[in-house]
Amino acid sequence: MTCAGCAVSVESMLHSVAGVAEAGVNFATQTAWVAYDPQLTGPQQFKQALQSIGYDIIIDTADPAREQEIAQQAHFRQVKRNTVWSLLLAFPVFVIGMFFMDMPFAPWVSMILTIPVLFWCGRGFFTGAWKQTKHGKANMDTLVALSTGIAFLFSVFNTVYPAFWHDRGMHAHVYYEAAAVIIAFISLGKFLEANARSKTSSAIKQLMGLQPQTVKIVTAEGEKDVPTASLVPGDIVIVRPGERVPVDGVVTSGSSFVDQSTITGEPVPVEKSKDMQVFAGTMNQKGSFQFRAEKVGGDTILAHIIKMVQEAQGSKAPVQKLVDKVAGIFVPVVIGIALLTFIVWMVAGGDNAFTHALLTSVSVLVIACPCALGLATPTAIMVGIGRGAASNILIKDAESLETAHKVNAVVLDKTGTLTEGRPVVTRIHWLPSVHNRELLSKILYQLELQSEHPLAAAVTQALAEYGGSNLPAEQFESITAKGVRGIFQGAAYYAGNKKLIEEHKIAADALLLSQAAQLQEQAQTVIYFADSQQVLAVIAISDPLKKTSAAAVQQLQAMGIEVYMLTGDNQQTAAAVAATVGISNYKAEVLPPEKSWFVKSLQAQQKVVAMVGDGINDSQALAQADVSIAMGKGSDIAMEVAAMTLITSDLTVIPKALILSKKTVQTVRQNLFWAFIYNVIGIPLAAGVLYPVNGFLLDPMIAGAAMALSSVSVVSNSLRLKKRKIQVNHY
Known part of the structure; x- marks a missing residue:
């Protein structure tokens, strides 16, 4: 299928088969589904019906997805070959027709070169026109076939029998260049469209690749490797460091930090311990754990993301x-x-x-x-x-460039779109009475260097200048869910959350506590650094806003566009970010399906929606939106799904993209x-x-x-x- 019209034709043909109750066609994934009475019809009848109007379907194969991919690649190669040859053959025909029309045998040379352009490279236009004619319709193929066919036949008559015109005192003009150039130009357009379509399913393939093919489970006989597809609810699955979680479930033993950015979009991995939920497609970090499978196959959140992306692209x-x-x-x-x-x-x-x-x-x-x-x-x-x-602005989809000028609602993801998408140390407040800050900074660096906590990397990056010192820990201990403890030069030092400080009854200065409270109100994460006697410093970590976020929001609002923010982060963080950039409409703790539903709800209000995101968790909403825009430093899947990609972190490019659309449509x-x-x-x-x-009569050459x-x-x-x-x- 090469266009929406093809999809409609296929669907209507399937509906027309006796015994079919319902049928649907997904143009994006090149698939169809049929509900039918097996007593009256079946796949072979569907195949015959579609073949009768020039299409075909793949049935009864071991790997239909692979066969479909092979067929699509073959079609793309054919379109490319036709385009290249039509351009190569049309060029000399054009030169002869424009500049050397009087050279010996010029009409015959042009005719010989034009025949393969029309009837080999351009045969699709003629067959397409014939299909339309059979249904009593006409489109661009009809116009191309009619004009090039008439021009060619008229030229052949004048080449073979020029005396007909000479006897009447007229010159026998030929129009091979018109026929050949039309086919060549429009074939080039078809090739560019086919090139874009050949990439539409790669995002879905990447999403499917987030689930491992095999997993290790615990059985009565011991550990056993099995295919992920064979998992059933209740199986105990082992997840080792660096592995992806295969299905949704609940941790039964062990603990680790898991990167859930595929689901929530948030940059900081989440600690997982007993009785906590884990989701398919998320990435385990350094620890290992076992979990009980609860949702498998098409029931997992990842499977729902894949399904919704397919449906949204098809719609x-x-x-x-x-x-x-x-x-x-x-x-x-x-x-x-x-x-x-x-x-x-x-x-x-x-x-x-x-x-x-x-x-x-x-x-x-x-x-x-x-x-x-x-x-x-x-x-x-x-x-x-x-x-x-x-x-x-990289634009993959011409339709999005045509649609963007109509946008009146923009939905922005928070992490990686409005913010930088990575945690950094924004501030370190030292206890005023502390004077040996350089030594303490080296100790803090070494403590966090050995920590497995995801935020530790932000601290070591901020204190990188102290990393070259030779100050090894004499003893190191990781305290689950609280922080770390180390012995340096015979003294104990701690880095972690407030629970760690309170548990070890470490005194905290009122000023530092006040500063920590203010930082938490600003939705920043606070790490306490202390010795065995008192808190020495509080370190603030957050995902900072991009410099242009507020300006971009203001520009969009000045253009009369409503701006919304969605995030999987907590309410406090979402409120702080929204207030800073000037967005009044925002939602926190939003899962991927809810982002897509939110876009749908805006579309139900007759709004033309642009979605801007950077993560796998945004892919459903990107596919659903009328115009989808991905950040260039985001996930490959987001960029594959999106019709536009920004290759800069400057969000003020978004208003420019919408204005460019308006200017382009004006030009069209x-x-x-x-x-x-x-x-x-x-x-x-x-x-x-x-x-x-x-007495004026327009000569066909002048025409x-x-x-x-x-x-x-x-x-x-x-x-x-x-x-x-x-x-x-x-x-």
Whole structure:
């Protein structure tokens, strides 16, 4: 299936099979599902029905996903091959037709080169047009097939039998270059579309790759390796350091820190101990544990993420293009005018009735050539995509560039989007009476260097200048869920949370306690550093805001766009970040499915939603949104799902992307105007409306030149987009 129209045709054909109760087609994943009565029909009947309209399905194979991938790769290679050969063969035809039309055997050389362009490289346009005709419809394929076919057949007649025109005192013009160039240009557009589509399923494959293929479970006979797919609820699964959790469950023994960014998006791994939940696709850190499987197969949170991404991508099948809509009306009108022209001239043409009737009707079809129409959208889109790349916006999906100017609601993820996405030390408050801070900094560095706590890396990074000292710990102890203890130069030192300090009855200065409370109110994590007598310092750690976050939010709001923030983090942190950047609409402790549902709820209110995120946990919402934007430093899956990727951490690029969309759509509309104005003026002239007035009859060669001029005007207008300003203050 190459377009949304294909998906509709496949679905309607499946519905038409006797015994089918329901059927659905997912264009994004190239799959179909059917509910049917097996007494009346079955997969073989579905296959036959689809083959009758030019499609096919894969059934009864050991690995259907692999076979589908092979088929899609073969199709892409065919499209690429057709495009390359059509461009190579069309170029000499164009040069001969434009500059060397009078050289010996020029028409014959052009004809020989044009035949493979039309009937090998461009055969898909003719078969597509025939399918549409059988259903009483017309689209761009119809217009391409009709104009190139007529131009080719007329040229072949003039090549083989030029005397027909010579005897009537006229030159036998040929139009091979028009036919070949049209096929070559539109094939190039098809190739670019196919290239984009070939990557649509890679995000889903990566999501599936987050689940290990095999796992180790505990059985009565001991440990045993089994396929993940064979797990059942109640199995005891072993997770070692660096392994991914295979299914959802509850820890039964052991403890570790688990990176849950795939689910919550938060950068700090979460400590897991007995009776705590773990989720499929999350990454275990240094410890090991056992857990009891509770949700397996399609019931896990990861499986739901994969399913929702598939459904959301499928529901976003590209809208029917304006060009196809117009072509559906334009093609019958042009054919009608050409036939009417022929009939009128045959009736009222006098002595040269047939000659004039043939010339005028062919001129009508040639001047209605869809070259400018075919170039109107892709040239503007290509220039817009190039302009976006120059502004740090990578645009994969032309549809998103066309849609972005309609956005009136932007949903922002917090971690990695509004914030840097990594914990850093923002402040260290020392006890005022402490004077040997350099030595104590070295001790704190060594303590955190040996700690397995995820936040320890932020402290060692902040104190990196003290890392070169030779100050080994004489003794080191990790205290679960509280912190660490070490002996340095015969004295005990502690680093950890408030529970650690209270448990060891260590005194804390009132000023330090007050500072710690203020930091916690700002949603910062506080680490206490102490010796055996008193707290020596409090260290604040947080995920800092990006410098441009607040400015980007203000710019979006100034453009009349509602801004929302979603995060898996706690309410206190979410409130602090939202207040700082100026967002009043926010939700905390949001899981991936809830992000997608939130986007759906906005869409149900008739809002055009842009989702901006960076993590695997954002992939569902990105796939659901009308326009999806990923941060370039985020996860590969987020970037695969998203239609746009920002290759900078500067969020003020988001408003620029929306403005670029507006300018691009304006250019497309201008191009379509220029593409049609030539037809509005040229078709009546080609039909001979001026002949009764002043004897003017448009030669088909001039009609071809007018067609070329319309293409030049369209391309030139698209290139103007390179110079247009896209700053926010010019919106």
